Amino acid sequence: MTTPPYDPATLSPTPSPALPEDHEVTAPPALPDATGPAPQAPPAEPPRPAPVRDRYFDLLRAVALFRVVFYHLMGWAWLPVVFPSMGVMFALAGNLMARSLQRPAVRVVRGRMRRLLPPLWLLGAVGVTGMLVQGWGPDAEGHPAWWWLHLLYWVVPLSDPPYAEGLPGLHGIVGEDWATELAGPLWYIRAYLWYVLLSPFLLKALRSLPWATILSPVALAAALEFGWLHIPYGRIDSAVTDFSTFGACWILGMAHQQGILARLPRYVVPSLAPFVAAFGLWYALTHGFKEGHDLDDIPFAQSLWSLATVALLLHISPSWTQWPRRLRRWDRLITLLNSRAVTIYLWHNVCILVAATVWDDLWNIDTLADHEAWLLDSPWPVLALAWSLVALCIVAFGWAEDLAAKRRPRLWPDSPAAARGSTGTRRHRT
Template identity: 55%
Template sequence: MSASFGPYPDGSFAEGSLADSTVQLRIPDAFRQAHGAAAAEAAEPGPEPAAPARKPGRDRYLDLLRALALVRVIVYHNFGWIWLPLVFPSMGVMFALAGSLMANSLKRPAWGVIRSRLRRLLPPMWLFGAIAVATMVYDGWGPNASGHPHWWWGELSFWVLPLSEPPFGAHLHGFHHLVDPTWAEQISVPLWYLRAYLWYVLLSPLLLKALRRLPWVTLLLPIALSVLINSGLVDQEGRLMEAATDFTTFGSCWLLGMAHHEGILKRLPRYVAPSIAPMILIAALWWLERAPSDNPAAGVDIEGVPVAQAVWSFGFVLMLLHLSPSWQQWPKPLERWNGLVSWLNARAVSVYLWHNVALVLSQPLIDQLWQVNFVYLHLRWLLMSQWLPLIVAIPLLVLFVTAFGWVEDVAAGRSPRLFPWPRRVRSRRRA
C-alpha cells in the first residue's frame, strides 16, 4: 500500500504527489534584439512554480479489503466454516489497516491522537453496551448471577473502557425460551476486537518508536511472545492473559501496517515478500497440523490456535501490503460494488457490533415459519438450510445499523446520516 490512511473505520486516503517540471521560455529573435541583454536573460529556462498537491482521495483498494473483512466475519459466524479464516484472515487485515492509520495519525501529538481514536471507538460501543446490559438484566442477569456482587458492579466498568472483556450473562432465561439461553455470550463475541484495538491504540506511540529503531525485531516480537505464551510454560488464566493473547496474536499485523506506512517494507527488494510469504504460510499450516483436535475428521479451526493464526495472518497481510495497487478510482468490474463497500466502511464498527445480534434474532423468526403449514410442507428444505439464518439476519442488520450507526458520525464530528449510501455522480456532456 503506497497510501496513508484516513480514520478507521471511516475510510482511508491515498498520498498526493507534486509534479516537478520546468518550462523553456521561447522569445522571438526580434524581441531579443530590441531589448538586448535583459531580454536574453529573460529567455533563459527557469523553474515553474510547483504544481499544487493532488487532493487526497479514498483508496478504494483499502476500502475493499475492509469490506471483505467484515463480510467474511459475518459469514464465518453464521456457518462456522473453518476454512474461511485461511482463505481471508479478516482480523489480521483489519488490524493491519488500523495500524497504518495509527502510524499516519501519530504525526500529530500522541495524546491527541489517542483521544481522537477513543472518541471514535467508544460511543458506538457505549450505545451497544447500554442496550445489551439492560436487556441482559431484564432477562435475569444481575449481581447475584456471578456469585460476586461487588465484583459484578466493578466489572461493569469494562463496558465503559474495555481494557478487559466486559461481563455478560453466560446462561439466562432466553426470554421464556424464545432465544437460546446463551444469547448474551453470542452477542458479546465481537467485543474482544474492541479490547485488542484499544490496547494497540494506547501502546502505538511506543510501538512506533521501537519500530523505527529496531524494525525487524519489533515486527517479529509479538509472534515470539505468542509462541512463549502458548508453549504451556505460562498460565493463561485471568483477564491479563486474555488481553496478552489477543495482543500477541495480531500484534505483528498491526506493526506491518505501521511499517508499510513508514516505508520500511519498501526498502526490501520487490522479490523478497513474494518469496518469503509462502514459506511463512507453510509454517503456519505446519503448526496448525500439530494442534490437537476434538474432531480430527473436521480438522482444526485456525482461530482456536493462536500461534498458527498469528503466523498465517502475518504472511497473508505481508502479501496484501506488497500487492497494494492504491486505487483512486474503481476498476470497471468493481464499480457496481461502490455503494455497498462505501456503506460498510462508513458503518464498520456498527456492522461489527450488531451482526451477531441479527444472527441471534433470526432464530426465533425462523421458528415461527415452522408453524406455517405451506412453508412446513413445501419449504422444509429451506427451513433446515444454514443459509436461511443469514438471509433473515441481513435485513435485521441493516435495520440495526440504520437505527444506531449514526453514532459513528457524531463520534467523528460529522453530521449524522441514517443511511450513508454514496450518491451517483452523473457526468455532463461538454459542448
C-alpha cells in the same frame, strides 16, 4: 507644505492646468524609512492536500467484514484460512494509526478512543439493560463486591466487559443465551483499544528495530504456545494472547505506512510469505484443525497464517485513489460497509441469532415442515435475513459512529463523502 487652491463656489480643489502630451510624469522619490527596511510578510504556506482514501484498503475492509458475518453464521473452519479477516482488519487499522501519529500522540489516541467507544456504549446501554431486566446482577456473577466495578469495562474496555450467561430469550424472536452472542465481538474492541494505546511506543520501536518489532508478537505467541511463558490471571492472559496473535498484523500495517516494506527488494515478501503461511497451516493441521477446531483455537498458527497473508496483501497494495472499472458498481456498498464497520461488527452476532430464531420458528408451520424442509434447513435464507437485520441496525444505531467522528449523523451513509468522513469541510482524520 502648501494646500491646493479651492474654488469658492464649490469648495473643491481647482483643477491643475493640463500637461502637454509629451510631458513625462515621474513618481516622487521614496523617502528613506527611518526604522529600516519594511519587514516582508512570510510566504503563505501551500494548502494541505485533502486526505485521499485508499480504495484498495476499503475493499479489503469490506471483504473482511462480510467474511466475519458469513463465518459466524456458517461456522466453516476453512473460511479463516481463505481470508483471515481479523488480521486484515488489524493491519488496516495499524496503517491508519501510523499515518495519524504524524500529529501529537495524545491527540491521536484521544481521537481514536472517541471514535471507538460511543458505538460500544450504545451496545452496552441496550444489552446491559436487557440483562438487568432478565435478572442479571451481582449474585449471578458470584462476586457482589466487585460486580459494579466490573461494569466500568463497558465504558472503557481495557478488559472484557462482564455479561450474563444462560439468559432465556424471547420466544420466536431471540434465542437463549443471547447475552453471550452479544458479547462475542467485544474482544475485538478490547484488543483494538490496547493496540491504540500502545501504538506510539510501537511506532518508536518500529523505527529503531523494524523487524524485531514486527516479529516480537509471533515470538510471544510461540512462548505462550509451547509453555515458555505462563500468565495465570485470565483477564491479562486474554489480552496478551490477542496481542501475540494479531499484533504482528497491526505492526505490519504500520510498517507499510512508514515505507519499511517498500524498502525491501520486490522478491522478498512473495518468496518468504508462502513458507511462513505453510508452516502455520501445517501446525494447525497437526494441532486440532482436523478435529473441528479453527485457526482461532490455535493462536500460534493463526499468528503465522495472518502475518503471511497480510504481508502478501500489503505487498500487492495497488493504492487505488479511484475504483477500477470492474469494481465501480460496488462503490456504494463498499462505502456503506466502511462507514459503518464498527456498528456492523458489534451487532452482527445478535442479528444472526434473531434471524436463526425466527427462521427456526417456521418449523412450527406444518405445511412448510412437511413440504419445504429443504428450505428450512438451508442457511442461505438465514444469511439474507441476518443482513436485513444488520441494515436495520445500521439505521437504528449507526449514527453513533457519525457523532463519534464529529460528523453530521446520517441514516444510510453510502456516498463517497461519507467514506471520506467529510460533510463539506475538511477534517483531520484521527
